[in-house]
Amino acid sequence: MRIRVARPDDAPAVVAMRAAVFPYLVRGVESTRKMIAEPPPEEGWTALVAEVDAEVVGWVSAECAGWTSTPNFGDISLLHVHPEHRRRGIGTALLTAATDHLRPLGIRKVRAMAQPDALPFARRHGYEPSREVRYSALALDPVPALPEVPPNVRLLPISDLDPHLLYAADVAAAADEPGDAPVDSISYESWTYDVWDNLGLDKTASTAAEIDGELAAFSLVKRDGDRMWSDFTGTIPAYRRRGLARLTKTAALHRAAANGVRVAYASNDEENGPMLAINTRLGYRPVASQWTCLADLT
Structure with a gap:
């Protein structure tokens, strides 16, 4: 070895x-x-x-x-x-x-x-x-029903977005994500590498919600063949508690399924109650768990 x-x-x-x-x-x-x-x-x-x-x-x-x-x-x-x-x-x-x-x-x-x-x-x-x-999985047959889209909300693929706007929304939505350290200093260069230029990112299935022309929520899809990963679903704090996370995630699942995806996977911190509730409502079921573990090198 x-x-x-x-x-x-x-x-x-x-x-x-x-x-x-x-x-x-x-x-x-x-x-x-x-x-x-x-x-x-x-x-x-x-x-x-x-x-x-x-x-x-x-x-x-x-x-x-x-x-x-x-x-x-x-x-x-x-x-x-x-x-x-x-x-x-x-x-x-x-x-x-x-x-x-x-x-x-x-x-x-x-x-x-x-x-x-x-x-x-x-x-x-x-x-x-x-x-x-x-870690949870959802078979996309059938796809969860799409909630009614409010009249002031416009759903669009992220391919129609300026990546700078999506980056700003990602940073704002991730600021209070539960974790071992705050996600509060990712640069545009790093975000572009990890998200926008990632070869697995499906920019047609990944969906954003605009309200009065302002980006309010999004759900990112990374794909490999007929399997997809819900990379991050987030809502800008000012637009929360309106059902936008569930709406954009469901719309992304519909777009992905229409293009051949058969199973969707996601991961969530066990303290992220709102997102776990959305996934459970959509029909995701737990398939595995992992633990973050910390060590001191001093």
Whole structure:
């Protein structure tokens, strides 16, 4: 077994392995290939793979968290090992390599995700569970009924929007999202990389709601074949409590289903009551959970 930096040609193997470990996550081969070939603009991003007999059997990425004002905060993302290669020290080697990458960058607090059965592993390495995240799925046959669209509301695909306006709405809607650190400092460059220029973003299915010409709410869809991920559904605070989040999300599901999507996935912090209520009303059902876990590198 060896740990090495990921290469673009690893993308098919990484996506296949991810499907075995996280069947509820949606990210295609080409978007994964692009991420490896053209890394995110955040300082210090890296992706590492574990290789056994020239086969990719593990993955982890690590970065300085540029999306938050919390100082010296880093992310270790999607550490996973193929089920047939577990309990051989591969996960520990990947975690150690990711931590060794972040420490010289000044990172002192690290967040990682762990499935419930991996919490003992996380604790052994100094990570304590913090927040539970629910993953849900919805079969789009039939598609949930579309609520009545108020006369002053206009629904449109985000392809019709100026990305600067969508960025501003995303920042405003995410400011009070529950989490381990506030999402309050994402730059337009980083947002463009992660959202607008993401190869998986379906700009036709992703839907926005305008009220009197002002962007009020939106629901973003990332897609891989007949599977989609509800990347973020948000409402600008001034327009909340009008049913706009459910309206835009349902409209996005209808557009996606019309173009061949058969199942939709989403994730929510267990303390995000309003969005969990919307998803339950739409018919989403829990399929998995993970925990955010925090470690102090000092």
